Amino acid sequence: xxxxxxxxxxxxxxxxxxxxxxxxxxxxxxxxxxxxxxxxxxxxxxxxxxxxxxxxxxxxxxxxxxxxxxxxxxxxxxxxxxxxxxxxxxxxxxxxxxxxxxxxxxxxxxxxxxxxxxxxxxxxx
Amino acid sequence: xxxxxxxxxxxxxxxxxxxxxxxxxxxxxxxxxxxxxxxxxxxxxxxxxxxxxxxxxxxxxxxxxxxxxxxxxxxxxxxxxxxxxxxxxxxxxxxxxxxxxxxxxxxxxxxxxxxxxxxxxxxxxxxxxxxxxxxxxxxxxxxxxxxxxxxxxxxxxxxxxxxxxxxxxxxxxxxxxxxxxxxxxxxxxxxxxxxxxxxxxxxxxxxxxxxxxxxxxxxxxxxxxxxxxxxxxxxxxxxxxxxxxxxxxxxxxxxxxxxxxxxxxxxxxxxxxxxxxxxxxxxxxxxxxxxxxxxxxxxxxxxxxxxxxxxxxxxxxxxxxxxxxxxxxxxxxxxxxxxxxxxxxxxxxxxxxxxxxxxxxxxxxxxxxxxxxxxxxxxxxxxxxxxxxxxxxxxxxxxxxxxxxxxxxxxxxxxxxxxxxxxxxxxxxxxxxxxxxxxxxxxxxxxxxxxxxxxxxxxxxxxxxxxxxxxxxxxxxxxxxxxxxxxxxxxxxxxxxxxxxxxxxxxxxxxxxxxxx
Numbered sequence: 001x002x003x004x005x006x007x008x009x010x011x012x013x014x015x016x017x018x019x020x021x022x023x024x025x026x027x028x029x030x031x032x033x034x035x036x037x038x039x040x041x042x043x044x045x046x047x048x049x050x051x052x053x054x055x056x057x058x059x060x061x062x063x064x065x066x067x068x069x070x071x072x073x074x075x076x077x078x079x080x081x082x083x084x085x086x087x088x089x090x091x092x093x094x095x096x097x098x099x100x101x102x103x104x105x106x107x108x109x110x111x112x113x114x115x116x117x118x119x120x121x122x123x124x125x
Numbered sequence: 126x127x128x129x130x131x132x133x134x135x136x137x138x139x140x141x142x143x144x145x146x147x148x149x150x151x152x153x154x155x156x157x158x159x160x161x162x163x164x165x166x167x168x169x170x171x172x173x174x175x176x177x178x179x180x181x182x183x184x185x186x187x188x189x190x191x192x193x194x195x196x197x198x199x200x201x202x203x204x205x206x207x208x209x210x211x212x213x214x215x216x217x218x219x220x221x222x223x224x225x226x227x228x229x230x231x232x233x234x235x236x237x238x239x240x241x242x243x244x245x246x247x248x249x250x251x252x253x254x255x256x257x258x259x260x261x262x263x264x265x266x267x268x269x270x271x272x273x274x275x276x277x278x279x280x281x282x283x284x285x286x287x288x289x290x291x292x293x294x295x296x297x298x299x300x301x302x303x304x305x306x307x308x309x310x311x312x313x314x315x316x317x318x319x320x321x322x323x324x325x326x327x328x329x330x331x332x333x334x335x336x337x338x339x340x341x342x343x344x345x346x347x348x349x350x351x352x353x354x355x356x357x358x359x360x361x362x363x364x365x366x367x368x369x370x371x372x373x374x375x376x377x378x379x380x381x382x383x384x385x386x387x388x389x390x391x392x393x394x395x396x397x398x399x400x401x402x403x404x405x406x407x408x409x410x411x412x413x414x415x416x417x418x419x420x421x422x423x424x425x426x427x428x429x430x431x432x433x434x435x436x437x438x439x440x441x442x443x444x445x446x447x448x449x450x451x452x453x454x455x456x457x458x459x460x461x462x463x464x465x466x467x468x469x470x471x472x473x474x475x476x477x478x479x480x481x482x483x484x485x486x487x488x489x490x491x492x493x494x495x496x497x498x499x500x501x502x503x504x505x506x507x508x509x510x511x512x513x514x515x516x517x518x519x520x521x522x523x524x525x526x527x528x529x530x531x532x533x534x535x536x537x538x539x540x541x542x543x544x545x546x547x548x549x550x551x552x553x554x555x556x557x558x559x560x561x562x563x564x565x566x567x568x569x570x571x572x573x574x575x576x577x578x579x580x581x582x583x584x585x586x587x588x589x590x591x592x593x594x595x596x597x598x599x600x601x602x603x604x605x606x607x608x609x610x611x612x613x614x615x616x617x618x619x620x621x622x623x624x625x626x627x628x629x630x631x632x633x634x635x636x637x638x639x640x641x642x
Contacts, residue, residue, distance in 0.1 A: 013431050013434070013435060015435040015438065015461055015465070016434065016435065016438060018461075019435075019438040019439055019442045020438065022442070022446070023438075023442050023445065023446075026446070057427075057508060059508065059511075084427045084430040084431075105430040105431065105433070105434040106430060106433040106434035106437040107434065107437065107438075108437060108438070109438060109441055109442060109445070110441070
């Protein structure tokens with residue numbers, strides 16, 4: 001909570017990254033945003049992130065694949081999934097796969113901050 | 126084509142509707158009023174029902190048989206009478222023979238004169254008692270002659286009985302011989318005549334029935350042929366018609382008979398039934414559309430989440446950082462909000478457009494736009510199952526006249542089917558291609574998926590209503606039958622090409638609008 005947490009936001013909706021970056025940075029986090037799963041994973045291979053926040057449904061490489069990559073390669077990193085309301089039960093199943101939490105669209109920046117704080121407090125797996 | 130019983134039956138459900146019906150009109154509303162007109166027109170025709178024909182046929186046969194029976198009843202007593210009469214003739218001959226015998230005895234031995242007289246008397250009484258009957262077979266002149274001869278003969282015998290001289294005796298003998306000879310000849314002739322008459326009658330009795338039987342055979346043959354033509358053939362054609370309806374071809378029967386009968390009533394009733402079936406089919410298409418909408422709504426709702434999320438994030442961010450935000454940035458964020466709202470509007474509008482009920486409206490349509498809208502509607506479904514939709518649509522597509530709602534519904538049905546087929550597939554691909562060869566009558570729109578394919582033995586059945594291979598509750602089995610119904614309403618047809626393990630291609634052939642120069 002004291003050190004700057006490194007957060008990655010992955011969503012193919014450009015506006016999500018555009019708004020969350022300044023919003024989360026103003027809370028003291030370091031934020032990098034990506035518009036697709038492939039470049040996000042490429043970045044994860046190079047840089048360590050504390051929290052990865054990713055949309056579940058994306059073309060090509062989706063949020064589940066990112067989750068699987070993280071659990072396999074960098075298990076200390078926590079993954080938070082962004083889901084559409086309709087697929088909440090998919091998110092629940094993803095929790096079994098090792099995701100830390102999920103948040104359903106549409107959400108406010110404040111809601112996301114709450115979840116991030118929860119993740120920051122939780123001990124590393 | 127018409128047959129000789131007057132019903133028009135049209136075949137070929139595979140060919141487009143325009144070239145199929147010579148008499149039945151093209152669209153539903155025109156058809157209904159035409160049916161009503163035909164109903165009133167039919168009532169004015171003469172009524173010669175099949176029942177009446179059958180009654181007439183059987184009555185004719187009965188009358189004929191009754192006639193034959195009556196004739197028999199008449200003839201047999203006549204024969205009986207003839208036999209009796211023959212016996213009479215023979216009896217007369219017997220009496221004349223006897224009287225001549227006793228005459229000879231008298232002239233030889235001098236005895237039996239009284240016996241001769243007795244038999245003569247008997248012969249006379251036979252003629253007298255049966256005069257009426259005898260006059261039926263011979264002329265009065267001949268009978269009178271016979272009676273006169275007999276009288277003279279009797280007189281001769283009487284003279285002999287009364288005593289005589291030898292000269293008188295000789296004269297009488299001569300006379301007796303003359304008359305006796307004549308009488309015997311007459312009696313023989315009479316007898317032979319009657320025998321011949323009886324033989325002729327029996328001859329007639331032998332051949333008559335054979336002729337009557339031949340006539341009866343002709344009557345029965347004519348009746349059977351007539352019944353076959355009117356009833357059996359008409360039934361066969363109506364059966365074909367029913368099978369055609371079951372296959373989905375709703376062309377009406379046109380009635381061209383000159384008279385009204387039970388088959389006309391049946392055909393009228395069947396046309397009314399088709400009206401009802403078409404109404405039901407409409408309802409079916411509509412209810413299937415609603416089901417399709419249900420399928421789409423989940424995808425659309427999901428799709429709406431994104432713009433809504435974008436709006437929420439942007440607006441809240443604007444609220445949170447309002448104090449320190451440069452006006453340009455604020456305006457940029459507001460522009461984003463507006464843009465995302467418009468995006469939502471498009472998503473909702475697309476679905477509402479599809480869902481709305483509208484009257485059929487045949488217009489010139491841009492196939493590219495129609496396909497675009499249909500693909501748009503199913504795109505979130507597709508993305509949920511990670512299916513890629515690829516299109517290969519050439520420029521310069523010829524115009525297609527169609528109803529917009531129906532056309533989009535058709536494409537949506539086929540695309541949803543493809544999405545369902547690929548639900549278990551990791552790399553689902555749907556290819557939408559359009560083929561429009563120049564000068565061709567049809568534009569071919571193909572929707573290909575790389576799913577499990579459809580076994581050959583099922584390929585005919587998939588268009589049947591209520592046929593589905595999906596698990597209970599998931600599929601109604603109506604999708605393809607509704608699609609086929611739609612394509613036929615639009616004047617086209619549909620084909621499927623598939624092999625197990627190699628995906629499936631559904632091709633829709635839409636008629637091209639050709640403007641005459």
